[in-house]
Amino acid sequence: MENSAIIQINQLIKRFPMGKGEFTALKGINLNFGTGEFAGLIGPSGSGKTTLLNIIGSLDTPTKGEAVVLGKSISKLSAKESAKLRKESLGFIFQSYNLLQVHTVFENVEFPLLLLDYTTLERKKMVMDALEWVGLTDKVKSKPPQLSGGECQRVAIARAMVKKPSLVLADEPTANLDAANSHNILQTMLNLNRELKTTFIFATHDEKVIGYLKRKIFLKDGLVDQEEWMNQ
Amino acid sequence: MKIAFKLAFRNLIGAGLRTGLNVIVLSFSFVVIIWAKGILVGWDHQAKNDMEQWEIGKGQFWHNQYDPYDGFTITDSHAPIPNEFKPEIEKGEMVPMLFAQGTIYPQGRMQPAMIKGIPASQNLLKIPTHKLDSVTDAIPAIIGEVMARSSHLEKGSRVVLRWRDSKGTFDATEIEIVDIFSTTVPTIDVAQVWINLETMQEKLLLPEQATLFSFANAEENRPAVGDFRLKTKKELTAEIDAMIKTKNAGQSVFYFILLLLAMLAIFDTQILSIFRRQKEIGTYVALGYTRQQVVTLFTVEGAMHAVLAAALAAVYGIPFFIWQARVGFTVPMDTSEFGMAIAPTMYPIYSVGLILSTTLIVLLTTSVVSYWPARRIAKMNPTEALRGKIQ
Ligand SMILES: Nc1ncnc2c1ncn2[C@@H]1O[C@H](COP(=O)(O)OP(=O)(O)OP(=O)(O)O)[C@@H](O)[C@H]1O
Numbered sequence: 086m087e088n089s090a091i092i093q094i095n096q097l098i099k100r101f102p103m104g105k106g107e108f109t110a111l112k113g114i115n116l117n118f119g120t121g122e123f124a125g126l127i128g129p130s131g132s133g134k135t136t137l138l139n140i141i142g143s144l145d146t147p148t149k150g151e152a153v154v155l156g157k158s159i160s161k162l163s164a165k166e167s168a169k170l171r172k173e174s175l176g177f178i179f180q181s182y183n184l185l186q187v188h189t190v191f192e193n194v195e196f197p198l199l200l201l202d203y204t205t206l207e208r209k210k211m212v213m214d215a216l217e218w219v220g221l222t223d224k225v226k227s228k229p230p231q232l233s234g235g236e237c238q239r240v241a242i243a244r245a246m247v248k249k250p251s252l253v254l255a256d257e258p259t260a261n262l263d264a265a266n267s268h269n270i271l272q273t274m275l276n277l278n279r280e281l282k283t284t285f286i287f288a289t290h291d292e293k294v295i296g297y298l299k300r301k302i303f304l305k306d307g308l309v310d311q312e313e314w315m316n317q
Numbered sequence: 318m319k320i321a322f323k324l325a326f327r328n329l330i331g332a333g334l335r336t337g338l339n340v341i342v343l344s345f346s347f348v349v350i351i352w353a354k355g356i357l358v359g360w361d362h363q364a365k366n367d368m369e370q371w372e373i374g375k376g377q378f379w380h381n382q383y384d385p386y387d388g389f390t391i392t393d394s395h396a397p398i399p400n401e402f403k404p405e406i407e408k409g410e411m412v413p414m415l416f417a418q419g420t421i422y423p424q425g426r427m428q429p430a431m432i433k434g435i436p437a438s439q440n441l442l443k444i445p446t447h448k449l450d451s452v453t454d455a456i457p458a459i460i461g462e463v464m465a466r467s468s469h470l471e472k473g474s475r476v477v478l479r480w481r482d483s484k485g486t487f488d489a490t491e492i493e494i495v496d497i498f499s500t501t502v503p504t505i506d507v508a509q510v511w512i513n514l515e516t517m518q519e520k521l522l523l524p525e526q527a528t529l530f531s532f533a534n535a536e537e538n539r540p541a542v543g544d545f546r547l548k549t550k551k552e553l554t555a556e557i558d559a560m561i562k563t564k565n566a567g568q569s570v571f572y573f574i575l576l577l578l579a580m581l582a583i584f585d586t587q588i589l590s591i592f593r594r595q596k597e598i599g600t601y602v603a604l605g606y607t608r609q610q611v612v613t614l615f616t617v618e619g620a621m622h623a624v625l626a627a628a629l630a631a632v633y634g635i636p637f638f639i640w641q642a643r644v645g646f647t648v649p650m651d652t653s654e655f656g657m658a659i660a661p662t663m664y665p666i667y668s669v670g671l672i673l674s675t676t677l678i679v680l681l682t683t684s685v686v687s688y689w690p691a692r693r694i695a696k697m698n699p700t701e702a703l704r705g706k707i708q
């Protein structure tokens with residue numbers, strides 16, 4: 086296991102209002118992640134994987150308990166501070182890509198960089214590098230509606246990784262990829278993980294992804310059921 | 318903010334047809350409003366110009382008693398022409414006029430008329446007074462087209478004119494219409510009969526007297542002379558301004574409806590956008606935008622409709638404006654009975670102020686209309702938005 090903790094989760098509970106009552110999606114999670122981990126949340130549908138990723142990504146807040154990400158307590162962040170955290174340190178890959186439909190591949194990948202202080206030239210270089218990682222340099226000018234599902238997924242991955250964030254949260258990133266593409270991309274992610282110490286947290290039930298994970302966290306009904314560590 | 322403009326532009330262009338329709342509607346409002354306002358300005362300008370050229374010159378001196386709205390004052394509102402005015406009159410830079418109430422009897426009907434004496438030799442005003450030198454055995458008179466129509470008089474018609482001289486004695490003479498002129502200034506046309514000043518002075522037993530003077534001297538502050546006080550061009554044309562103001566207020570309702578339609582289209586687009594683009598909004602937030610920044614983005618996006626509309630309006634509006642300024646706008650009805658100075662063809666005048674203020678108003682309303690629905694974004698939960706679950 087790596088040293089310095091990048092994420093500390095303590096007795097995390099998340100409830101959603103449902104009808105008249107409430108639904109408890111996370112029932113008391115305790116987890117720590119160190120810098121440079123390549124970990125995955127594995128569990129059946131509805132087990133709370135996306136909910137947990139959203140809280141780690143400061144898109145949502147805990148109902149009870151604490152989640153500290155990069156030294157910041159998620160429940161105590163102001164809207165501005167959480168936006169800053171996402172902008173500077175986090176990369177999201179969504180289950181459903183969420184690309185900007187009217188923007189080109191290049192513009193989609195460039196987007197997170199626009200919020201940071203890069204020059205046009207720097208941005209161009211970084212975007213092209215990211216597209217290189219996912220093998221999409223020939224689709225720079227295409228728009229999402231012209232791409233296949235797998236290609237969209239790869240654009241989403243490039244967009245999450247382009248700014249080389251310290252933490253990448255990937256929700257089912259390979260759901261629409263064929264085996265060859267999945268392996269290519271996972272390999273790229275592993276390389277980034279190795280070279281830049283980027284921390285990856287996946288939510289998945291895809292065997293191909295699970296095979297690459299160095300740490301497997303099994304969730305069940307909003308609780309950590311079991312953990313497995315791979316020897317490197 | 319700069320990014321917001323960049324993204325907003327991409328989003329708008331990307332939205333294609335919807336943007337196009339909104340922009341076309343809005344650009345149409347732009348062009349129509351600027352054009353209609355330009356017509357009013359042009360009308361105001363032309364009305365004042367015509368009034369200057371046909372009736373008042375650069376200003377007038379009125380007899381103290383004279384009140385154009387009170388017919389009873391006419392009988393007493395005359396005085397000898399002051400010596401101070403004589404050099405100006407001789408040079409043709411001042412025109413004395415003498416007014417009297419009279420009655421004409423065209424085809425036996427009785428019709429009141431204002432009889433106005435004016436020197437046949439004057440050149441200051443456009444009224445074709447030289448025709449008053451025509452030799453006939455009746456008194457030569459000229460009238461305007463509106464008067465001709467209402468009294469059924471034609472060129473060559475003879476009609477009995479009855480009036481009272483200064484002693485109060487009734488006098489009846491025959492006049493012959495020697496010319497009919499066409500003017501846009503109703504105050505020298507409607508119910509007016511023009512005859513030679515000297516004839517008038519003689520008939521009224523008021524030699525060397527006048528009611529008012531129009532002059533060519535553009536000097537601002539001329540002192541009162543004897544019984545005559547100054548009426549500046551500004552005072553004399555104030556009514557036109559007032560009329561244009563009323564017209565403008567009337568037109569405003571029309572602008573309002575026009576803008577309302579365009580705004581409705583944009584408002585609708587914005588509301589729809591916010592629902593249809595929930596996932597996109599969630600994505601912006603996930604990528605590091607604050608919700609407030611997303612609100613800004615959507616507002617800028619909406620407001621940019623106005624910018625694109627202005628650009629489009631310039632493309633077809635400018636040639637249209639230039640063309641209109643050249644050929645003018647012909648009112649598709651008979652304007653002569655409006656009772657106000659309105660030419661059958663009006664030439665719009667556009668000022669920088671007019672264009673800027675219109676642009677500003679459209680931009681402002683568009684921004685407000687865009688911001689209003691966009692505020693909802695600030696209340697959105699990003700995870701709900703990402704799930705596309707907001708109703
Ligand atoms: N905003 C919400 N309101 C109400 N219930 C929610 C909300 N978000 C998630 N849930 C519920 O919480 C539970 C966990 O949802 P979550 O999306 O985290 O599951 P998941 O493990 O990611 O599943 P999947 O593999 O299908 O993506 C589910 O039962 C879901 O219905």
Ligand SMILES: [Mg+2]
Nearest residue numbers: 134135180256
């Ligand atoms: Mg999920």
